[in-house]
Each structure stands twice: as C-alpha cells, then as structure tokens.
Amino acid sequence: MSVSPEQVRHIAKLARIAMSDAELERLVPELNAIIGWVEQLAEVNTDGVEPLTAVIEQKLRLRDDQVTDGNIRDDVLANAPEAQHGFFAVPKVIE
Amino acid sequence: MSELTSKTIAELRDGFRGGEFSAREIAEAYNAAVAAAKLLNAYTVETPDEALAAADIADQARLAGNPLSLSGIPLGIKDLFATIGVDTTAGSHILQGFKPTYESTVTTNLRKAGAGMLGKLNMDEFAMGSSNETSTYGPVISPWRRQGSNVGLTPGGSSGGSAAAVSALIAPGATGTDTGGSIRQPAAFAGICGIKPTYGRCSRWGIVSFASSLDQAGPMARTVRDCAILLEAMAGFDAKDSTSLDLPVPRWEANLSSDLKGKCVGIPREYRIDSVPAEINALWDQGIEWLKDAGATPVEISLPHTKYALPTYYIIAPAEASSNLARYDGVRYGLREDGVKTLDDMYAATRAAGFGAEVKRRIMIGTYVLSAGFYDAYFTKAQRVRALIKQDFAKAFEACDVILTPTAPSAAFGIGETTDPLAMYLNDVFAVPASLAGLPAMSVPGGLDGQGLPLGLHLIGNEFDEQIVLNAGLAIEERAGFTVRPEKWW
Numbered sequence: 323m324s325v326s327p328e329q330v331r332h333i334a335k336l337a338r339i340a341m342s343d344a345e346l347e348r349l350v351p352e353l354n355a356i357i358g359w360v361e362q363l364a365e366v367n368t369d370g371v372e373p374l375t376a377v378i379e380q381k382l383r384l385r386d387d388q389v390t391d392g393n394i395r396d397d398v399l400a401n402a403p404e405a406q407h408g409f410f411a412v413p414k415v416i417e
Numbered sequence: 418m419s420e421l422t423s424k425t426i427a428e429l430r431d432g433f434r435g436g437e438f439s440a441r442e443i444a445e446a447y448n449a450a451v452a453a454a455k456l457l458n459a460y461t462v463e464t465p466d467e468a469l470a471a472a473d474i475a476d477q478a479r480l481a482g483n484p485l486s487l488s489g490i491p492l493g494i495k496d497l498f499a500t501i502g503v504d505t506t507a508g509s510h511i512l513q514g515f516k517p518t519y520e521s522t523v524t525t526n527l528r529k530a531g532a533g534m535l536g537k538l539n540m541d542e543f544a545m546g547s548s549n550e551t552s553t554y555g556p557v558i559s560p561w562r563r564q565g566s567n568v569g570l571t572p573g574g575s576s577g578g579s580a581a582a583v584s585a586l587i588a589p590g591a592t593g594t595d596t597g598g599s600i601r602q603p604a605a606f607a608g609i610c611g612i613k614p615t616y617g618r619c620s621r622w623g624i625v626s627f628a629s630s631l632d633q634a635g636p637m638a639r640t641v642r643d644c645a646i647l648l649e650a651m652a653g654f655d656a657k658d659s660t661s662l663d664l665p666v667p668r669w670e671a672n673l674s675s676d677l678k679g680k681c682v683g684i685p686r687e688y689r690i691d692s693v694p695a696e697i698n699a700l701w702d703q704g705i706e707w708l709k710d711a712g713a714t715p716v717e718i719s720l721p722h723t724k725y726a727l728p729t730y731y732i733i734a735p736a737e738a739s740s741n742l743a744r745y746d747g748v749r750y751g752l753r754e755d756g757v758k759t760l761d762d763m764y765a766a767t768r769a770a771g772f773g774a775e776v777k778r779r780i781m782i783g784t785y786v787l788s789a790g791f792y793d794a795y796f797t798k799a800q801r802v803r804a805l806i807k808q809d810f811a812k813a814f815e816a817c818d819v820i821l822t823p824t825a826p827s828a829a830f831g832i833g834e835t836t837d838p839l840a841m842y843l844n845d846v847f848a849v850p851a852s853l854a855g856l857p858a859m860s861v862p863g864g865l866d867g868q869g870l871p872l873g874l875h876l877i878g879n880e881f882d883e884q885i886v887l888n889a890g891l892a893i894e895e896r897a898g899f900t901v902r903p904e905k906w907w
Contacts, residue, residue, distance in 0.1 A: 325785065337739065337784040338746075338761070339777055340769035349781065355839060356782055360728040360795070366802050373800030374807060377616050377630055377855035378662065378880060385656065397518035403753035410748050413760050 323361065324354045421446040422586040423902075426490055426643040429589060433479065433489035440475035440489035444468040444533060447491050450587045451535055456907040458557050459572075459581040461496050462504050463536040471533025478531065485531030487650055493588035495579050496537040497544060498524050498634075499623040503534075507625040508542045508552035508575075511771025512751045521623025522655045523592060523634050530650040535588055538578030542773045543742065544599055544627045547844040548835065549577030551775040556832050559607060560585035560903035564869040567906070570829040573603030573844075579637045580607035584903060590638035590647050594624060596631045597730050598825075598848025601860040604637055605824035605873025608862045608899065610890065611637040612644045614883050616855030617662035619648075620655030628737035629660075631730075631852050641861060641890040645669040648883065664881070672884055675892040678712035680885065683817030687723035688847060693826045697872060700863045701823050704874045704893060708821060711892035716817050720809040725802050726850040727842060732786050732799035733853075738776075739783025745771060778838060807854045814879040819889045822847050824860040824873035847875055857883040861890040862899040871899075 325333070327350050334341045341349070395408055404411040421443055424432065432438055448465040468491040475488035499505045499517040506512040520528070528534075542551040548571040549557040559572040559581055572581040576593035580603035583591050593600040595613035604611030612635045619634040626632060636647030649669055655661045684705060689698065705715050747753035747767030754766035772780070786795035813820065826846055835841050851858040857880075860873040874893055878886040 329785075330781070333781050333784050333788065335765075336788060337780050338743075338764040338768055339772065339780065340762075340765035349778070352778060352838060353781060353785070356731065356778075357785070359839060360732050360786075360799075363725055363728055363732070363798050363802050366722065366725055366805065368798065368801035368805065371801045371804050373797050374804040375800070376660075377807070377853075378660075380617070380660070380662070382659065383656075383663070394518075398749075400518050401515050401750035403747060403751070412748055413758070413763050415760050 323357065325350065325357065422450050424589070425640050426589045426638060426646055427640070429490055430646070433475070434484055440472035440479070441469065443489055444472035444491050447535055447587065447589070454585055454587045454907050456558065457560060457581050457585055458555055459539055459578040459585065459587060460493070460536040461506065461539050461554050461578070464503060464534050468533040468535050471531070475531055486646070487527060488531030490531070490589060491533040491535045492527060493535050493538045493579060493582045493591035494524055495576055495592050495594060496540050497594050497625045498592055499625070500524055500534065500537065503537060505537070505625070506553070507544070508540045508554060509771065509773070509776070510553040510752060511745045511768070513553070515750050519623060522620035522657060523624065523651045526653060527650055532650070538582055538591055540578055541575035542776050543625065543738070544575040544594055544596055545738070545775050545779055546574040547598070547602055547841050548830070548832070549574040550832060551773050553773065557581045558832070559829055560907065561607065561829060561870055562903070562906065569832045571606070571832050573606035573829060575599040576603050576637060580604055580609060580611070583607065583609045583637050583639060585907070586902070590636055590643055592634060592651065593637045594632060594634050595852065596627050597734060597852045598845035600635050600637060601848050601858060601873070601875060602825045602844055604860040605871065606829040608871030608901070609637055609639055610641055610644050610859065610861050611635060612648060612859040612883065612886065613852070613857065614648060614652060615662065615857045615881050617660050618652040618883070620653070620658040620661050622655055622657040626741040628734040629741060630737060631734060641887055641894050642670060642673060644859070645673055645887050667884060669883060669887055673891055674888050675711055675895050677708060677889060677892055680713045680819065681817040682708045682713045682715045682889070683718035683813050683820040684715055685718050685720045685723065685813070685820060685822060687720050688822045690826065693823065696866045697823045697826065700872050700874065701821070704821050704863055707893050707896040708889060710896060713889070718813045718816055718820070720813055720850065722802060722806045722809050723850055726806055726853055727846055729799045729802045729806065730849045730853060731782070731842060732795050733803065735779040735783035736787050736796050737783070739780045739787060742776070742780055775838070803853050806850055810854045810856060819885045820877040821889070822875045822877070824848065824875040828866045828868065828870035828872055851877045856880060857886050859886045859890050861893045863893065863897050864899065865901065
C-alpha cells in the first residue's frame with residue numbers, strides 16, 4: 323500500500339498539523355518509504371497470536387475513590403498561553 | 418578542584434562521607450566545569466544555585482551524622498523530566514518556556530536521596546532521534562572526535578546531552594530515558610554505561626510521554642557501580658503510574674558481583690549481521706571471552722523474530738506518540754500561534770510551528786496506522802508480532818541467564834552525515850527488541866574502534882533481573898579496562 327498526496331493531506335488534517343503543499347509533497351515519498359518498510363510484518367505468521375496488551379504482566383490496581391489532587395486551579399493554569407477569569411481562553415468558537 | 422570531576426559517584430560519595438571534601442566543593446567544581454563546556458551544547462538550562470543548595474543541605478546532613486544515599490552528588494537531568502520551576506521542554510519548540518508546577522517522581526526520588534541538580538540536558542525532540550540532531554536547541558556535540566579529525570560527531574540519542582555530559586566530566590551521572598535505545602546507544606557512542614531497567618521499575622509520572630508502553634527511565638554514568646547506585650534511588654513503586662511495578666527495589670549495588678560461575682550467556686545468532694563493521698563483531702567475540710573468563714558459559718540462542726523488531730517498533734512507537742502528542746494544542750501549555758481565525762486553525766498552526774520535522778513525520782505515521790481501515794493491518798498486526806518477540810525472549814531465557822550483543826551497529830557518526838530517516842532508525846537495531854519486550858538492558862564500554870571512538874557491549878536480562886545485567890556488565894568492565902576519556906578540546 324502506498325499513500326497518495328491526498329491521503330497525506332487527510333492524515334495531516336486528522337493530526338491537526340497545518341502543512342504547505344511543498345511540505346506535503348516532500349512527505350509523500352518519506353512516508354511511503356517508511357510504510358513500505360514496516361509492511362514486511364505481513365510476512366510474519368501471526369495466526370492465533372493474541373496482540374500484546376501489557377509488556378509486563380500485572381493486575382490493574384484499584385485505589386480508593388477519593389479526590390487526591392483538587393484545588394490546584396492556579397497551578398493548572400500557570401503555563402497556559404492565555405488564561406482569563408480562572409479558565410483557559412481560546413479563540414471564539416461560537417459566533 | 419578539577420580532580421573532583423574525574424571521580425566516580427561511588428568515590429565522591431565515599432570521599433564526601435569520609436570528610437575528604439565537602440559537597441559544596443563537589444558542586445562548585447561541577448558548576449565551573451558545566452559553565453566552561455558550552456561548546457558541547459549538552460545543557461539546555463544550567464542550575465548552579467540548585468546544585469549549591471543541595472550541597473549545603475548535604476554538608477549539614479554529614480555534620481549531623483545522617484547523610485543520605487546520594488548526599489553530595491550533583492546530577493544532570495534529561496530535559497524530559499518535569500522539574501518544578503525549571504524549564505522542561507523535551508527539546509521541543511512547542512514546550513518552550515514551560516515551567517512545571519510539579520516534579521517528576523524519578524527526580525523527586527533523586528532529590529529525596531540527597532542529590533542536587535546541575536541543569537537540564539539536551540535531547541532529541543520528544544526523545545525521537547538517535548543523534549540529538551532533532552533538538553530545538555541544536556545538536557549536542559560529542560566530546561569524542563575521530564583520531565586526527567575535528568569533525569563534530571553526534572553523541573547519539575535521544576539522551577545525547579546526558580551521554581556527552583557524563584563523558585565530558587560535566588556531570589558525574591545523569592538521568593536518561595529509553596524508548597527504543599535512547600539510553601544505550603548514546604552510552605555506547607560516548608564510552609559510558611547506561612541501563613534501562615525492566616519496564617515499570619521507574620515511574621513514568623512527570624516524564625514527558627513519547628510511547629507509553631515503551632518509555633522507561635534509567636541512569637547513565639561512568640561505571641556499572643554508579644549505574645546501580647543511581648538506579649536504586651530512581652526506581653520504586655509509584656501509585657501515580659498505573660504501570661509502575663509494585664515490587665521492592667533490589668539492593669543492586671550491595672549485590673554486585675562479577676563472578677558469573679554457573680551462569681549461561683546467550684549469544685543470539687540473528688544479531689550477527691554482515692553489514693555491521695567487523696570491528697564490532699570482533700568486540701562482541703571479545704565480550705564472549707571476557708564473560709567466559711568470569712566463569713560464564715556461552716550458549717548459542719535464537720531470537721527468530723529479531724528482524725521484525727524495528728518495523729514493529731516503527732508502528733507502535735509512532736502510534737502511541739501520535740496519541741500522546743495530541744495534548745499539545747496551544748491551550749494548556751507551551752506555544753500558541755495566534756493570528757488565525759478559528760480554534761481548529763489555531764491547533765493546526767500551533768502544531769505546525771511547534772513540532773520539528775522528525776516529530777511531525779512520526780505523528781503522521783502514527784495517525785495513519787491508527788486511522789480507520791488501517792488499524793488492524795498495521796497496529797494490531799504489530800502488537801501480535803510484538804507478542805512473538807516477547808515469546809522469543811521468554812524461550813531464550815529458559816536456556817540462558819543473560820544475553821550479550823553489540824549495543825549499536827556503528828560507532829558515533831558525524832553531525833549531518835545521516836539524513837535518511839530509515840538509515841537513522843537502523844541505529845537501534847540491537848536495542849529495540851529488548852524495549853519491545855520490556856526487558857532490562859545495559860550498554861557497557863568495550864573498547865575503541867580503529868578511529869579511536871568508543872564501542873559498547875549490550876547485555877539483556879530477563880524481566881526483573883537487572884542484577885545479572887549489572888553483574889555481567891561489571892565482569893566486562895573489569896576486563897575491558899576502559900579508562901580512556903576524550904581529550905578536552907572544548
């Protein structure tokens with residue numbers, strides 16, 4: 323399988339990365355080289371092999387249902403490019 | 418006090434406790450060495466005051482008779498670890514100016530053990546790279562040079578700043594992280610030791626995420642013993658990381674022993690690759706002889722899916738990265754590109770301006786392999802092959818206790834010499850399989866190549882068995898007698 327310039331444009335949109343036509347053009351052969359290379363996995367017989375889900379087997383732990391890190395609003399907002407009235411501020415979404 | 422910077426962590430610790438020198442003298446010697454080594458571009462932020470503050474506490478603790486395990490030891494911290502109030506950018510423009518309001522668990526553990534911080538260390542952007550060239554701060558220059566040449570070499574990556582700093586004596590030890598070789602390959606390139614423990618030994622909490630099922634922190638230092646000392650302080654259960662191992666931290670340093678009698682060393686035949694320079698295969702053979710001399714018995718083993726490890730990694734790691742890096746949206750922290758109309762455009766413009774070329778490439782690959790219609794063919798397939806790779810190791814460890822291979826398929830290369838992404842990925846051909854299987858693995862210097870550059874030997878242990886990795890590493894270290902340091906040109 324190889325990706326077309328249109329597909330690359332679509333992937334960039336899904337990934338929310340703005341790209342110029344020149345950038346897209348440069349990426350098409352790069353991505354195709356990488357995708358063509360990883361496709362060698364198709365030759366491995368994986369019939370009946372469960373996909374790995376945990377690299378080291380362990381039980382998922384449960385903790386007590388308690389608030390342990392609340393009341394840190396100012397810490398959470400400290401690095402925001404724009405914060406107003408105790409909220410993250412973003413460009414207007416609704417006209 | 419330049420002789421202080423040539424001491425190992427164990428020597429500094431013991432000398433400090435014995436009153437030969439103070440923690441402040443150690444910190445001052447290192448602060449001066451760091452300030453005088455800017456040409457290496459190893460540090461992104463220098464924090465001499467933090468080093469001195471920790472040193473003063475250490476000196477008081479010693480006078481009071483209760484020094485901690487790392488009292489008096491200043492360390493370099495890879496820029497991937499969140500450090501409270503100190504820039505933490507993962508080598509990326511998108512995190513420029515980010516000052517965490519919290520501290521990573523690993524660095525918290527190190528501070529609690531008494532260690533100080535010399536500064537933050539340069540790295541490939543989001544740990545994606547094998548040469549440190551993808552950093553927004555520019556590449557780290559290795560202190561090593563080829564004989565008779567002044568061409569700038571890479572220290573490897575992604576923990577290249579850590580490797581260069583330890584090797585150039587501007588940190589006695591450093592933290593690194595390893596997703597697919599990012600501790601071990603730079604350790605090999607820089608002629609130092611580095612260990613990636615079993616997945617889950619070190620908490621990932623507060624470490625900027627790249628590929629969460631692979632990311633693991635570990636120490637980089639000049640000796641095997643120093644790695645054991647640092648790893649003991651870094652590791653430990655942490656309820657804040659759901660994959661953290663709920664196991665006691667072994668006493669790796671106290672149990673160090675280079676006596677390998679009764680141990681079997683696996684030599685995987687699939688790692689014998691023709692395109693690898695003869696010098697590297699010759700060093701591998703020498704390594705086998707050294708381990709035999711230490712009492713171990715070599716056995717040939719097979720890891721049949723080895724050739725599929727890199728392509729498996731280059732599906733899984735970008736897939737996880739594309740999810741993890743979705744958080745850089747220009748809203749919560751880091752860069753925001755203004756001057757666009759809509760929220761959607763702001764996301765896209767911010768990410769376009771904030772991420773470098775390699776990070777974008779991997780996000781694109783990851784987004785593609787996870788997208789509708791391709792998920793099973795790529796991602797699920799890769800997770801099945803990953804299960805087979807893990808089974809390969811499980812079977813191998815029925816016949817041996819530790820596996821010996823070369824660390825990397827070449828010595829350090831020149832900055833700008835490797836421009837093809839696929840060729841760059843091949844650097845981790847020997848390192849990636851152990852990452853996919855979550856196993857502890859270490860690089861130890863073995864010798865120099867014909868051009869005078871360090872080469873590393875790589876040890877892989879079974880799950881939870883860092884001790885055999887360290888012990889076999891110690892056996893090699895004792896026999897290799899690798900003491901050469903790069904000649905100072907910076």
